[in-house]
Amino acid sequence: MSTAKTSCSSLMTTTFSARYTRLSRFLAGLTAAVMTVVALALLPYADLPAERVALLVPVFSSVQATLNAVIAYLVVLQFYADRKYPTALISIGFAFSALLSAIQIVSLPGVFTEGGNFERFAPIAIWLWVARLSGHALLILLAMLVLKGRPALLASERSVGYQTAVFAIMPVVLAVMVYAFLGYNRDLLPGLMDASGSYSGLAHGRAGYFMLACWTLALLGILLVTRLQRGFDCWLAFSAYSYILYLIVNFTSASRFTIGWYTSRFFELAAAATLLGALLFEVLRMQQRLKKLYSNAYQASIRDGLTGLYSRRYFDTALARELAAAERSRRPLSLLMVDIDYFKQYNDTHGHLAGDDCIRRVAASLLDGFRGSDIVARYGGEEFVVILPDTGRELACQTAERLRSQIMALGIPSVRPADANEPVVTVSIGLSHQPPGAEPRKTMQTLIGEADDALYKAKRQGRNRVVCAAERTDG
Ligand SMILES: Nc1nc2c(ncn2[C@@H]2O[C@H](COP(=O)(O)OP(=O)(O)OP(=O)(O)O)[C@@H](O)[C@H]2O)c(=O)[nH]1
Incomplete structure (x- = not known):
């Protein structure tokens, strides 16, 4: 009874095997510890101004958006296989983040215009960032709540194809809605950044605490609900933890083009890159397992069970x-x-x-x-x-x-x-x-x-x- 319950509460039981859980726990824990040390070492220098490298941030953002889009794609395909709604919600989280990043890149300096559309987009750009990070975390938190509340809830086999398509489109609708809402209300939105590029109002205000709270709750949700039973659970938790470090380093600087502002992006990149690596590793392992299963099934079909001779x-x-x-x-x-x-x-x-x-x-x-x-x-x-x-x-x-x-x-x-x-x-x-x-x-x-x-x-x-x-x- 308890085994059935445990396997239900873990994510991605169809593709992702339990065998590497201990290794994943160890590696994710170790990487998190190393990143914590790096973050702590960075904090005293976070405020220091750095060279203005116009293209660095767009490049970071593009890579991060691409990684998140690939993760979302792999995870929504996983929903097609395991039919678990929490899986679909996680994929929406990553796709939503990727799409809002893409929209945000347009507003960054040096991408389309020298000064960037940043000044024009400024009120929206920073709100897009807030919406992207909190939305992503809230969708993961929602996935954990669904996993906790209805662990056995599955999409029906007949409608799973159609539902996968809906879940693939949903992030586009969400991103457009958020963008339209922010654009429409741009004059009403409180400014989160001053003319000098400082956003300490955001970092040390309600919006900043809200973003941190979202990721902390998402991390707690992953830890308590999945109990890190699968490799994927471990790396998802690691990814949530990386976002928390990202925000802490970023908020410590609270100003653009500083050491903290640049380096914080590494933590966000690490969150996506490690999760994608874990996913690809599992896909590869699944291929190996399928090959072995096929070979075993074929041998069983041509061999006699008692003697091992041909059937x-x-x-x-x-x-x-x-x-x-x-x-x-x-x-x-x-x-x-x-x-x-x-x-x-x-x-x-x-x-x-x-x-x-x-x-x-x-x-x-x-x-x-x-x-x-x-x-x-x-x-x-x-x-x-x-x-x-x-x-x-x-x-x-x-x-x-x-x-x-x-x-x-x-x-x-x-x-x-x-x-x-x-x-x-x-x-x-x-x-x-x-x-x-x-x-x-x-x-x-x-x-x-x-x-x-x-x-x-x-x-x-x-x-x-x-x-x-x-x-x-x-x-
Ligand atoms: N233990 C065992 N017995 C089996 C198996 N398959 C068939 N048998 C038995 O093999 C016996 C075959 O008996 P018969 O066909 O009369 O042949 P026989 O006693 O060897 O007589 P002859 O072939 O004329 O020498 C039957 O009693 C079957 O129950 C099996 O997988 N395991």
């Missing part, structure tokens, strides 16, 4: 393939049908489990006795078949004889009727053969039928022997 189904396709190849290359092909003698008595005396063990030992011996190109399969019950490509009748007879002796040599104690003289498990073998270039060529059914008839003859003749179908036809 009857695989044998059917293999025989058709090998017969066609033998015909094309005008080479011979032989088929052995091997059956354990008196197996019913063996089972009745020693029990079914011992019977299984006997089948396994005979199968292992069969595998041992053939070339890599020969195909050994379990035909059913205590019966096996072996396809011997490129093998003439003489060689096939010798091989079958060798196999018969090899199985006797295993010395599996047997219970026999009074007339049987071997106290060990033996096999009877029927052999059929397709000579090179023979016309009319035999079909699969003919070849199997002939081997089966030969096996029946071997049983009637007293068992523990090899009978070749060609002998009977010729004779």
